[in-house]
Amino acid sequence: MRAPVTVSAETPASESLPDGTSVPTEAIEAPASVSSGAAGSVAPGVEGDKTEVVRTASTNAIPSAALAAYQRAETVINSADKSCNLAWQLVAAIGRVESDHGRYGGNALDDDGVATPGIYGIALNGKNDTQSIRDTDAGQFDNDGVWDRAVGPMQFIPSTWSVVGVDADGDSQRNPQDIDDAALATAVYLCSGGDDLSTDSGRRAAVYRYNHSGSYVSLVLSIMDAYLEGDFMSIPNGTAAAGVIAPSPAPVVPGPGAGPVGSGPQGGGGETVIAPSAGPSTAPEPSTAPQPQPGTGTGGDTGQDDGGKGDGPKGGLGVPGLPTPSLPPLPSTGVGTVDGVLSVAQAIVQCALDGYVDNLFKKDDPFDQCVKDYTS
Structure with missing residues (x-):
């Protein structure tokens, strides 16, 4: 030893x-x-x-x-x-x-x-x-x-x-x-x-x-x-x-x-x-994060062809009727370039919570559009 x-x-x-x-x-x-x-x-x-x-x-x-x-x-x-x-x-x-x-x-x-x-x-x-x-x-x-x-x-x-x-x-x-x-x-x-x-x-x-x-x-x-x-x-x-x-x-x-x-x-x-924790017993609160507008990647029928971006999950981890979990804002590091990247990282997590799955072989799939909507 x-x-x-x-x-x-x-x-x-x-x-x-x-x-x-x-x-x-x-x-x-x-x-x-x-x-x-x-x-x-x-x-x-x-x-x-x-x-x-x-x-x-x-x-x-x-x-x-x-x-x-x-x-x-x-x-x-x-x-x-x-x-x-x-x-x-x-x-x-x-x-x-x-x-x-x-x-x-x-x-x-x-x-x-x-x-x-x-x-x-x-x-x-x-x-x-x-x-x-x-x-x-x-x-x-x-x-x-x-x-x-x-x-x-x-x-x-x-x-x-x-x-x-x-x-x-x-x-x-x-x-x-x-x-x-x-x-x-x-x-x-x-x-x-x-x-x-x-x-x-x-x-x-x-x-x-x-x-x-x-x-x-x-x-x-x-x-x-x-x-x-x-x-x-x-x-x-x-x-x-x-x-x-x-x-x-x-x-x-x-x-x-x-x-x-x-x-x-x-x-x-x-x-x-130490006894095991029972964990949360209540449903998640409705999302207070800004939501992308209809036709931009989170569903909603505008009557126009959106290239398939409107066919994604509707929130609640892809289950209709459930609220969409959202992340609290991350603390600022005081470094502008770092905080800019962090907002993208948080958008990626939030889109995953919204139920989107990233297609690594495409750069314009609904997941990428979701990230863009949250960071633009």
């Missing part, structure tokens, strides 16, 4: 990120996450046949908050580090493997993109084939004052989070349970150093640093390839899609005054178990 590697906040950095932090110019070698240690497991968000995980990439849809966070991470990091060439699909693949896009252990992403009730990995106490990493954050992020635990949708070890944690959404917090912060922190980690992530060798090196496991790297890159081929869909936050792999029971997390991990029948005396 290799000893944990420490990272230093003094690592030299390049251009500034929206919260004033920077992308380290030297590659961070300490892992961001670690495999769970369970037989055949590569990360908490994956259960069962790994081939099946790749095959069901499209039906195991991405919550809209996560998709927006992944796409924003690509835009922001490539503006701060123009040599990295990170694709959001790589960040998304890591999010799928680490936590099933924030849904591991009965969690769901709330409207602010925060994993609720919270994602905590097993104690890194040297048991179950884990590394032995004593507490580094006084339990601030992982609620464990004895051992470190990987936390949040991207499963950061607290010591690594202290170096790459970013306030990506302008709420004055660097929260590893917030998919916005966690996704951009993943991008910062992957882009640290000089790897070109547009190359296979660059991606493999960066993902291996993230989690020192060859099977982890292979699975992440296979899912990334599926996403690059358009094999994904977006769903509203808190919604489970067909093909979702049932999560494992939530890990035990020490409660107030808990004793050392491993001293009780569940792994520690005085510990509590």
